[in-house]
Amino acid sequence: MIQTPTPVKSRTTTVAPLSITGLSVAYQKKPVLRNVTFEVNEGELIGVIGPNGAGKSTLMKAALGLIPSIGGEVLVYGKPYRQQRKMIGYVPQRESVDWDFPTNALDVVLMGRYGHLGWFRRPGAKDKALALECLAKVGMADYAGRQISQLSGGQQQRVFLARALAQDAKLYFMDEPFAGVDAATEKAIITLLQELKLQGKTVIVVHHDLATVQDYFDSVLLLNVEVQGFGPTEQTFTQELLQHTYGGRLAFLDRSLQPPSRFDGKGE
Amino acid sequence: MSDFWILLTGALVASCCGVLGVFLVLRKMAMIGDAISHSVMPGIVIAFLLSGSRDSLLMMFAALLCGLLTTFLIQMFQQSGIQSDASIGVVFTALFAIGVVLVSLYARQVHLDQDAILYGEIAYVHWNIWELGGVNMGPKAVWLLGTTLLIISTVIGLFYKQFKLCAFDPALAAAIGIPVALFHYLLMGLVSMATVSSFESVGAILVVGLLIIPASTAYLLTDRLGLMIALSVAVGVASTFLGYGAAVLLDASIAGCMVCAAGFLFILAFLFSPSQGIIIKKLRIRKLA
Amino acid sequence: MLADPNMQWIFLGCTLLGLSSGVIGCFSYLRKQSLMGDTLAHAALPGICIAFMLTGIKSIGLFLIGAGIAGIIATFGIGYITRNSKLKQDAAMGIVLSAFFGLGIVLLTLIQHGSYGNQAGLDKFLFGQAASMIASDVITMTVVCISLITVCTLLFKQFKIISFDPGFARGIGYPVAFLEQLLMLLIVVAVVAGIQAVGVVLVAALLITPAVSARYWTDRLGLMVVLSGLFGAVSGAIGTWISASVSNLPTGPVTVLAATLLFVVSILFGPQRGLVAKRLLRKSVKQRYHRENELQLEGSVKKEAAL
Numbered sequence: 001m002i003q004t005p006t007p008v009k010s011r012t013t014t015v016a017p018l019s020i021t022g023l024s025v026a027y028q029k030k031p032v033l034r035n036v037t038f039e040v041n042e043g044e045l046i047g048v049i050g051p052n053g054a055g056k057s058t059l060m061k062a063a064l065g066l067i068p069s070i071g072g073e074v075l076v077y078g079k080p081y082r083q084q085r086k087m088i089g090y091v092p093q094r095e096s097v098d099w100d101f102p103t104n105a106l107d108v109v110l111m112g113r114y115g116h117l118g119w120f121r122r123p124g125a126k127d128k129a130l131a132l133e134c135l136a137k138v139g140m141a142d143y144a145g146r147q148i149s150q151l152s153g154g155q156q157q158r159v160f161l162a163r164a165l166a167q168d169a170k171l172y173f174m175d176e177p178f179a180g181v182d183a184a185t186e187k188a189i190i191t192l193l194q195e196l197k198l199q200g201k202t203v204i205v206v207h208h209d210l211a212t213v214q215d216y217f218d219s220v221l222l223l224n225v226e227v228q229g230f231g232p233t234e235q236t237f238t239q240e241l242l243q244h245t246y247g248g249r250l251a252f253l254d255r256s257l258q259p260p261s262r263f264d265g266k267g268e
Numbered sequence: 269m270s271d272f273w274i275l276l277t278g279a280l281v282a283s284c285c286g287v288l289g290v291f292l293v294l295r296k297m298a299m300i301g302d303a304i305s306h307s308v309m310p311g312i313v314i315a316f317l318l319s320g321s322r323d324s325l326l327m328m329f330a331a332l333l334c335g336l337l338t339t340f341l342i343q344m345f346q347q348s349g350i351q352s353d354a355s356i357g358v359v360f361t362a363l364f365a366i367g368v369v370l371v372s373l374y375a376r377q378v379h380l381d382q383d384a385i386l387y388g389e390i391a392y393v394h395w396n397i398w399e400l401g402g403v404n405m406g407p408k409a410v411w412l413l414g415t416t417l418l419i420i421s422t423v424i425g426l427f428y429k430q431f432k433l434c435a436f437d438p439a440l441a442a443a444i445g446i447p448v449a450l451f452h453y454l455l456m457g458l459v460s461m462a463t464v465s466s467f468e469s470v471g472a473i474l475v476v477g478l479l480i481i482p483a484s485t486a487y488l489l490t491d492r493l494g495l496m497i498a499l500s501v502a503v504g505v506a507s508t509f510l511g512y513g514a515a516v517l518l519d520a521s522i523a524g525c526m527v528c529a530a531g532f533l534f535i536l537a538f539l540f541s542p543s544q545g546i547i548i549k550k551l552r553i554r555k556l557a
Numbered sequence: 558m559l560a561d562p563n564m565q566w567i568f569l570g571c572t573l574l575g576l577s578s579g580v581i582g583c584f585s586y587l588r589k590q591s592l593m594g595d596t597l598a599h600a601a602l603p604g605i606c607i608a609f610m611l612t613g614i615k616s617i618g619l620f621l622i623g624a625g626i627a628g629i630i631a632t633f634g635i636g637y638i639t640r641n642s643k644l645k646q647d648a649a650m651g652i653v654l655s656a657f658f659g660l661g662i663v664l665l666t667l668i669q670h671g672s673y674g675n676q677a678g679l680d681k682f683l684f685g686q687a688a689s690m691i692a693s694d695v696i697t698m699t700v701v702c703i704s705l706i707t708v709c710t711l712l713f714k715q716f717k718i719i720s721f722d723p724g725f726a727r728g729i730g731y732p733v734a735f736l737e738q739l740l741m742l743l744i745v746v747a748v749v750a751g752i753q754a755v756g757v758v759l760v761a762a763l764l765i766t767p768a769v770s771a772r773y774w775t776d777r778l779g780l781m782v783v784l785s786g787l788f789g790a791v792s793g794a795i796g797t798w799i800s801a802s803v804s805n806l807p808t809g810p811v812t813v814l815a816a817t818l819l820f821v822v823s824i825l826f827g828p829q830r831g832l833v834a835k836r837l838l839r840k841s842v843k844q845r846y847h848r849e850n851e852l853q854l855e856g857s858v859k860k861e862a863a864l
Contacts, residue, residue, distance in 0.1 A: 024846050026842050026843075026846070031846075034846075061439075064442075064443045065442075065443075066439060066442050066443060070842070070843050070846055071843070071846055071847065082445070085443070085444055085445040088443065088444075090439070090440055090443040090444075092437065092439045092440060096437070096439055097436055097437045098294075098296075098436070100643040101294060101435070101436045101493075102294070102487065102490060102491050102492055102493045102495075102496050103432075103436065103491075103492070103493055104491070104492075107493075108436075111429075111432075111433050111436070111437070111440065114429050114430075114433055114441075114444060114446070115444030115445060117429070119427075119430075120426060122428070122429065123429070147491040149643070163440075167444070293644075293648045296645050296647050296648070297647065298647040298648040298650070298651035298652075299592055299647045299650060299651055301651070302651055302654065302655075306758070345824070348824065348830070348832060348835065349830060350769055350772075351586070351589055351591065353589065353590075353591045353592040353647075354586055354591040354592075354765050354768070354769050355769075356591075356592060357591045357592055357594075357595060357761055357762065357765035357766070358762070358765055358766050358769055358817070358820060361759050361761060361762035361765070361766065361813050361817075362762070362766075362813060362814065362817040362820075364758065364759065364810075364813075365759055365762070365809070365810035365811075365813035365814050365817070366810070366814065367810075368759075368807060368809070368810040369806065369810045369811065369814065372805050372806050372807055372810070373803075373805070373806065474659070476651065476654070476655045477655035477656065477658075477659055479651075480648060480651035480652055480655060481651075481652050481655060481656065483648075484644055484648045484651075484652055487643070487644065487648075488642060488643075488644070515663075518663070518667065519666075519667075519670055520663045520664075520666045520667050520670070521662045521663050521665070521666040523659070523662065524659045524660065524661075524662035524663035524665075524666065525659075525663055526659070527655055527656060527658070527659025527660075527662075528656065528659045528660050528663060530656070530659075531652070531655075531656030531659065531660075534652060534656070538638065538641075538642060544642055544643065546641050546642075
């Protein structure tokens with residue numbers, strides 16, 4: 001039932017960017033993730049798909065060591081996560097921070113540099129230039145000095161992406177970057193993802209909108225507590241496997257193949 | 269001369285609290301600050317019973333320990349499923365109660381009465397002089413608070429970016445390897461230090477008031493973190509000056525008047541802040557209409 | 558000590574006080590407003606002082622009115638600040654709590670320095686001294702506590718539903734805003750009734766600690782309210798008894814420590830939620846997973862072997 005990735009791809013002579021083996025997480029009695037095992041290829045966009053409460057955000061947080069797991073191993077480029085932090089970029093859910101914080105867009109992007117600065121160094125002119133560049137890449141250069149609460153939801157999301165770019169990572173985790181954004185932002189984000197892919201970076205995205213999965217992702221991970229399917233999109237994103245992942249809820253799901261509301265991903 | 273020392277003491281307390289208060293307000297931990305200012309009480313009393321002096325290093329250490337214990341217990345109860353505000357309430361009332369019981373039991377032996385703990389004795393600050401080789405160095409409280417302020421500014425200055433990121437986005441902070449828990453406890457340790465060094469001169473209420481009110485006032489006035497800290501200190505210092513003036517006029521508790529002054533400045537900012545003030549907002553809407 | 562009839566009354570009053578605070582505390586805990594009691598208690602101080610300054614009389618009835626008005630202003634202030642600025646609830650509470658308390662202290666010092674004849678004992682309000690209560694105070698307190706319990710019993714179903722799901726309550730036609738205000742008023746009354754016995758600084762613990770402890774023993778609201786009331790009553794009784802037997806010991810802190818002791822027992826040994834039970838559960842869950850994993854591995858090995 002668990003499909004281990006087949007090493008057919010020509011590029012897989014290098015170590016996998018992310019390899020997860022037997023990861024399990026439980027809150028109290030209830031298992032949230034059970035025995036999750038998969039390995040992603042370098043330079044791919046991977047969508048993580050599953051119903052609400054399937055453990056998608058939990059998977060990201062557990063992989064990043066933000067919540068304790070009860071078993072399993074997470075390797076980033078062949079080494080434990082702790083040793084590879086600088087290779088990883090993370091975009092949390094937009095609702096997870098307080099946008100009333102007294103700071104501006106440029107400053108938020110600069111936070112992406114903190115991981116590279118060590119304990120005592122402050123961001124310098126070079127970091128600032130890089131941050132401005134990242135803001136420009138997401139089309140937000142004009143908003144650098146804007147207080148973050150005055151940005152629209154889509155603009156806030158783009159600032160978060162710019163911050164991830166500033167992290168200058170090789171492997172990115174993005175938790176619902178498309179949730180509640182406008183069409184322009186969605187387009188900007190997907191262009192950016194394609195660009196990252198061209199640079200040989202690997203991006204793992206928690207995604208909700210089933211209608212766009214085939215257009216956006218090279219591989220998908222179907223998740224519902226356990227891995228229900230993993231592999232190239234055209235082979236894995238099938239009616240049968242989706243039915244399996246979403247259970248009886250698929251009938252309801254067919255009708256709602258539009259972008260879900262921004263609160264959908266909460267409570268995982 | 270006594271006026272000078274009282275105002276200087278007040279200003280130092282306001283500066284210590286102003287800097288830390290900003291982070292408490294931004295991390296939505298204002299009530300934890302309140303809790304710590306109450307729960308350092310048993311530490312102070314025990315240290316006092318042991319050393320017999322009010323300004324010992326031991327007292328600082330004991331209070332620090334109590335503050336960290338409070339933080340730890342609140343965190344533990346929260347993780348075990350109690351709502352955060354209930355766990356705050358349980359912990360600080362219990363520790364404060366221990367402190368009051370100790371004071372009551374040993375009230376005759378020690379010179380530490382409940383009034384002093386609640387209202388402070390800022391009026392008597394200049395009586396307790398530090399002498400070094402027969403030279404008058406000024407009040408001990410001023411030295412104590414000065415040292416505390418130095419420590420606070422050094423720590424916050426060195427780790428500004430870590431404190432900032434932990435306040436804004438702890439998930440990212442953890443993901444890039446900043447020890448979030450360590451900085452949480454570091455901040456709480458600084459709050460405990462500020463509380464205990466302010467305690468004797470200004471009492472428990474003023475500490476809480478000066479931790480939360482000026483920082484909230486500054487929050488309404490600016491969109492920049494650095495500026496917010498500066499404004500918070502400025503508002504705190506202004507409150508101590510205004511409050512002292514009012515206290516002299518009314519012949520009332522100095523600490524109480526300082527908190528009232530801080531409250532008054534907060535109301536002004538709440539109504540008239542250029543970006544947030546509700547009256548300014550109303551006027552702007554009227555202009556548009 | 559219980560031979561003194563006055564003391565018997567005080568003992569009864571404090572027990573009832575613990576009972577009623579425990580009952581009301583349950584609702585404020587479930588509504589996630591535990592620290593509201595703390596804020597209201599601090600905010601009550603200026604109300605009490607003003608009531609005393611205006612009339613020059615020390616009576617619980619008058620103080621209830623003063624503190625009630627101050628409490629309503631404080632609740633309104635907190636709501637107004639959170640609605641009209643970017644400040645969050647905790648900061649708003651901290652501001653209101655410390656500003657009101659600061660004002661209260663100023664007024665208290667004015668009373669002490671001024672020419673208010675009967676001022677001795679007003680400062681007992683800070684930490685509570687049950688023994689200083691006179692017969693009429695105790696009677697007022699008893700009446701207040703009994704009416705609090707009565708209201709809670711009569712409106713149990715309504716309070717239950719507004720604590721759990723106010724939206725639904727509105728849907729089925731309950732006057733939610735009125736009930737919320739009423740509950741807030743009951744909290745104010747409980748706090749003010751408790752101030753003379755437990756003190757301004759600590760009276761909130763009577764609302765919070767028994768309710769949290771009771772939550773550890775049951776998942777049913779009805780039982781939780783009963784247990785919380787029981788814990789509160791026991792704490793009140795122990796607090797009065799010890800503080801009356803040892804000279805110079807204020808009632809408030811002893812009562813709070815008794816409640817805390819019950820809390821510690823609950824958090825350790827509560828079934829399911831207690832720390833001990835949880836530790837055991839987590840261990841067994843972990844073990845089960847590892848066992849299952851091994852079984853699965855064995856299974857797949859067998860399957861492969863069969864192929």
